[in-house]
Amino acid sequence: MNKTAVRTLQRFLSDQKTYNGSIDGIRGPKTLAAINATLRNHASQLPDGAERWSDRRRAVACLQLACQLSKIEAGPIDGLWGPQTEYAASVLATLQTTGSKPDPWRDRQPTDANPNNWYREAELEQALGSPTRKPPLTVVPCPWKLALAWDLNTCPSGIGCHELVADSLARILSRAHDHYGPQRLRELGLHRYGGCYNKRRKRGGTHWSTHAWGLAIDWDPAHNKLKWGRDRARLARLEYDTWWRLWEEEGWVSLGRTRNFDWMHVQAVKL
Structure with a gap:
């Protein structure tokens, strides 16, 4: 207990x-x-x-x-x-x-909405340029207190993302704050920010990560490790269902919900 x-x-x-x-x-x-x-x-x-x-x-x-x-x-x-x-x-x-009570989550599939017309991964370099060049970034303030997942004493004021997704991200953060409140967000570990922009290739792969364009965010990586599935990842639990629905309604994709790995990762890029 x-x-x-x-x-x-x-x-x-x-x-x-x-x-x-x-x-x-x-x-x-x-x-x-x-x-x-x-x-x-x-x-x-x-x-x-x-x-x-x-x-x-x-x-x-x-x-x-x-x-x-x-x-x-x-x-x-x-x-x-x-x-x-x-x-x-x-x-x-x-x-x-x-x-x-929560909806019967096992009966539901992640939504495939795309109201913001996010690009697909294969289109990113042609549409947004080479990931070797720093993209146009903007900082979206977070309505609850964040802490770097690897240094909880460091508290960024916001999330630096590609300007293309900034408005969508702001809406999601606001709705999550309204739904859960700051105390519950902290209880759920959703203050543990794992980063957004990072010029690197996919871990375990050769293609560029969506992080290289500032289009992806990691949450609480210590409790949602890359190879963990639903049986271990914290973000796979029932109490996070609304969290993921808020992202999916804006067209963001959870790799955990769609591929059952890398549950920390959500991206404004269609697969």
């Missing part, structure tokens, strides 16, 4: 009027007292012997109860943290922060 799940539990306890502490993800004495009070209030829904469970198991049981009360399938209330409980907790977190 991670800190995000504990924060979800604390929000539930607050709604139950048994907790008035900080939503800090720390399972301290106040949270434990609220858990016990809430479980007593719903004792009829617990199995026999639940009162003898450890504090950790009772916390998981309380989160399972929260999911059950919100009509989210979490399996039996057994206090055991498994894949079903973990998924149910992420659905509850989305419900708490957005007011609705």
Whole structure:
């Protein structure tokens, strides 16, 4: 049970009027007292012997109860943290922060919208010139505080990208900030900026990277490594679905969503 799940539990306890502490993800004495009070209030829904469970198991049981009360399938209330409980907790977190459950993401494919008429990779050099020459860059301010992924003490004020994509990028950042808010963006690691313009070839390839034209951005590379797929990459999780939809609605492409590798990478270039 991670800190995000504990924060979800604390929000539930607050709604139950048994907790008035900080939503800090720390399972301290106040949270434990609220858990016990809430479980007593719903004792009829617990199995026999639940009162003898450890504090950790009772916390998981309380989160399972929260999911059950919100009509989210979490399996039996057994206090055991498994894949079903973990998924149910992420659905509850989305419900708490957005007011609705996430769409059934496994039924949906990434959108192929292209409202900005982005070029395809094969067209870039002819349309925008050689990647060996520095492109016309502009800095797009970010509405939440960024930190360089490899040096979290360095906080750039914005993202330097090709001027062609600046307006689109500004819209996406604004919408992401409005949807998630700065605290949630930080919790999700979306303040960990991995760079935009970089005159280099593709890692593991011979062609020029879309970064060489300032048309691609990397997010939280430490938790979304190049060869990682959906089973490991953080940005593949359910709670990032809206994040990716905001990019896709502007025609940007996630390599993770379309190719299941390099989940850190999103580009204003069609494949």
